[in-house]
Amino acid sequence: MELRFTDEERAFRQEVRAWIDENLPAETRERMASGRTPTKAMQIDWQKRLYAKGWAVPHWPVEWGGQKWSAIQRFILSEEMQSTPAPSPLGFNANMLGPVMIAFGTEEQKKHFLPKIASLDLWFCQGFSEPGAGSDLASLKTRAVREGDHYIVNGQKTWTTLAQHADWIFLLVRTDPGAAKQQEGISFLIADMKTPGITVRPIITIDGAHEVNEVFLDDVKVPVENLIGTENRGWDCAKFLLSNERTGQARVGASKERIRRLKLIAKEAPGGARPVMEDPRFRSRLTEVEVQLKALEMTTLRVLADENRQLSQRKPNPASSVLKIRGTELQQAISELYVMAAGPYGLVASDPEADRWNEPEVAQDWQTLAQATYFNWRKQSIYGGSTEIQKNIMAKAFLGL
Amino acid sequence: MDFDLSEDQRLLQDSLAKLLKDKYAFEQRKGYMASETGWSRDVWAAYADLGLLAMPFAEDDGGLGYGAVETMIVAEQFGRALALEPFIPTVVIGGAFLRHGATAEQRAALVPQIAEGKLLLAFAHTETQSRFDLNDVATTAKKDGAGWVIEGRKGVVVHGDTADQIIVTARVSGGRRDRDGIEVFLIPADTQGVTRRGFKTSDGQRAADITFDNVKVSADAKLNGGLALAERVVDEAIAALGAEAIGCMEASKDLTIEYLKTRKQFGRPIGSFQSLQHRAAEMMVCLEQARSMAMLAAMMASEEDPAERRRQMRAVKIEIGRNARFVGQQTVQMHGGIAMTMEYVGGHYLKRLTVIENMFGDVDHHLAALSEEGGVFVAA
Known part of the structure; x- marks a missing residue:
């Protein structure tokens, strides 16, 4: 048992940090540091830089652009990016579709x-969820009927994140x-978003943001060569995809960065007689979250060390279920602390779709984002297998109940 | 980074698990508890045979030179078995005082006796007013020629009733709560003026209230290091207690899951009810988070920077304390009435976990202190 990072791993972290510092555009960094999501252009620009460096998809096989890295090295890169x-x-590309195509594609x-x-x-x-298929994903109804060299797809997808930016979509459809x-009876297809019959309608979430969409599919012609894997075996792809979402969901690096920032902010934030940070109740809550985050960091490392093993020696690790449940709870708890720190100026609603709405300044940027982020992050314990679904899985898989 | 046990470590774990399986059935444990000492001298001798009592000491001093990971492995097994012997007071705490604060001569004289199971130690630090503050010391040590005179009273000295020597914090100068002016003394329990009143603790273990009335000790009774020494030792104790809690929580969780599968109400196993399934899953989340912290503790126990070590150990104590409380309470709740009885092991896990939670600072104590110290993640 060796519980510290090796010298090589420390050196690797330094290398990664230096490269990110040098290559990340200042405006991207600023926007993200203020708690906002990157614009489409920023996301693409950054991923292209990573791709040129060979760091966009290090977990893929080397022949497809991956690196021969340990799980710890991959963790270090991802933690450094989160904490910058x-x-x-983009998860849909790098962590979801890519690995599925590598495993099942021609x-x-x-x-x-x-x-x-x-x-x-x-x-x-x-394109997974549907109005009638949320946690019970396998009940999806979107239908694909084979006609010659095409599938004709009809149905409706929902909660489609950033469909407004997307060039293509991967879909679960019912073929039998x-x-x-x-x-x-489910198959896994990919389709060009420009195909006639695909309509995207924005859904505005309670924070006011346009992040998710409805996608309507109306006699959409998808060539049969866009089938991934075997017809009617699409559920295998879906299960494989969802099982790849393990350590990423804890987002410990991002939470550490949010806490670091919150401490700086709370030191300055007026709290009546004293800055918010000097309020013992606030500080104690903050510390409680930090402690849990430290535990989650260790749990993440345990799961990673496990992923370093040969696949054949790997046992299902109950610690991996902890990551989604506690990871999302903690991100939500941190968002609540920002709301506390913002106080009355947290009531000011930002307009996430307008760049200069806060000029002249009504409240500081972080204050106007505090409640929006809090509202937005309620989603975290819902998507990717809600907390309740995670507990069902644990009860069955690890507890035998 | 590697969380696997080495071959030797696995062997240690297995041989102790086997010993405890033979010696620590619930009925046997009851017998030990009812005995005069409150634990078993025979089992203690078996620990000595296994080498457990020599583990943390340097080979030069007659020990095995093991580290915090081995202590974690052993303490976890003791937690699973709800073992009653004074391993933590004698080997972990007493051992750490000797390793970090005693002279080579003292170690040469005492370590072999500990290793053979012939010498028991206890740490007397709590006073009526001190609560969890190690620096709150009213007991005094005054110079007396070459030696010292100790005056004062210490409470809840865990296993202080059977200890051969007592390790005592006493003030040589300064005000009651000053960090300066505290020294640590090693005092034979049969020294004139030492009066002990033994009693049971709420988990069925033993402790003593000890009065020091004009107790004269020689100059070499004073260990080296004062409060910093005591704090370092307590950090190692927190790591060991944390590991013990993990063993206890795990056994408690296993027992509960087994019960959910076998206990039938309304014509079906109660484990088929989703509300109980989710609570059981939450127990597992708590256990894994706590286990991660026990590993962190094993890693930090040897950290030389006292501020960093302290911060991390506070986090350990907080997280294990909170999760242990949940697991202990839910063990009783999900069992129902049976776990309310002394005859069933379930409630005993809650009792031991509650005692551990309240040793060396409870959750709120460490939360307040850690907040004051800037939290877990201090700006680099």
């Missing part, structure tokens, strides 16, 4: 798409409505 803060490579698909997925030449969005189990 810099945009992370050689032609891999050759054509993987470089574009890694470099963000093609921005993909995820008569299958004995509902999981068995």
Whole structure:
């Protein structure tokens, strides 16, 4: 048992940090440090820089642009990006579709798409959820009917994150409505968003942001070569994709950065007789969150060390379920601390879609974002398998209940 | 970074688990608890045979030269078994005082006796007014020729009733709560003027209230290091207690899961009810987060920077304390009435976890202090 980073790992961290410092555009960094999400142009620009460096998809096989890194090295890169803060490579491309295509795609698909997925030449969005299929994803109804060389797709997807930016979409569709189990009649397709019959309608979330969308599919013609894997076996791809979402969801690096910033802010933030940071109740709550975050950091490292093992020696690790549950709880708790720190000026609603709405300044940027972020982050314990679904999984997989 | 046990460490874990399986069935434990000492001298001798009592000491002093990871492994097993013997007071705490604060001659004289199971130690630091503050010391030590005279009273000295020597914090100068002016003394329990009143603690273990009335000790009774020494030792104790809590929580969780599978109400196993499944899953989350902190503690126990070590140990104590409370309480709640009885092991886990939570500072004590010190992640 060796519980410290090695000298090589420390040196690697320094190298990563120096490279990010040198290459991350100042305006991207500023925007992210203020707690906002990167613009489309910033996301693409940054991912292209990472791609040129060979760091966009280090977890992929080397032949497709990956690195021969340990899980710890990959963690260090991702933690450094989160703590700078810099945009992370687009998850839909790097962590979801890419690995699925590597595992299930044909050689032609891999050759054509993987470089574009890694470099963000093609921005993909995820068409999984439907109005009637949330936690019970396998009940999805979007239908694809084979006609000659095409599937004709009809249906509706929802919660489609950043579909307004996307060039392509990956979709779960029902190809065999008569299958004995509902999981068995599903296929995994990809489609060009410019295909006639695809309509994107914005959904404005309670923070006022346009992040998610509805996607309507109306007699959309998808060529059969856009099928990933085997027809009616799309659920295998979906399960594989969801199981890849493990350590990323804890987002410890991002939470540490948010806490670091909050401490600086709270030192200055007026709290009546004294700055907010000197209020013992506030500080104690903050410390409580930090302590849990420290534990989560250690849990993340335990899961990572486990991922370093040969696949065959790997046992399902209950610690991995902890990451999603506690990771999202802590991000939410931190957003509540920002609301506390902002006080009455937290009531000012930012307009996330307008760049200069706060000129002249009504309240400081961080104050106007505090409640918006708090509202927005309620989503975290809902998506990617809600907390309740995670607990169902744990009860079955690890507790045998 | 590597969280796996080495071959030797696994061997240590297995051999102790086997010993405890033989010696620590619930009924056997009851017998030890009811005995005069409140624990088993035979089992203690078996620990000595396994080498457990020599673990943390340098090989030159007659020990095995093991580190905090081995202590963690052993303490976790003791937690699983709810073992009653004074391992932490004698080997972890007493051992750390000797390693960091005693002279080579003292170590040469005492370590072999500890290793053989012939010498027991206890740490007397709590006073009626001190609560959890190690620096709040009213007990005095006054120069008396070459030696010292100790005056004062210490409470809740864990395993102080059977200890052969007592390690005592006493003030040589300054005001009651000053950080300066505190020294640590090693005092034979049979010294004239030492009066002990033994009692049971709420988890069924033993402790003593000890009065020091004009107790004369020689110059070499004073260990080297004062308050900083005591704080360092307490940090190592927190790591060991944390590991013990993990063992206790794990056994408690396993027992509860087993019960959920077998106990039937309304014609089906109660584990089929989702509200209980989710609570059981939450227990598991708590256990894993706490386990991570026990590992952090093992890593930080040897940290030389006292401020950094202290900060991390506070975090350990807070996180393990909070999670232990949840697991202990839910063990009783999900069992229902049976875990309210002395005859069933379930409630005993809650009792031990509660005692651990309240040793060397409770959650709020460390939260307040850690907040004051700038939190876990201090600006680099």
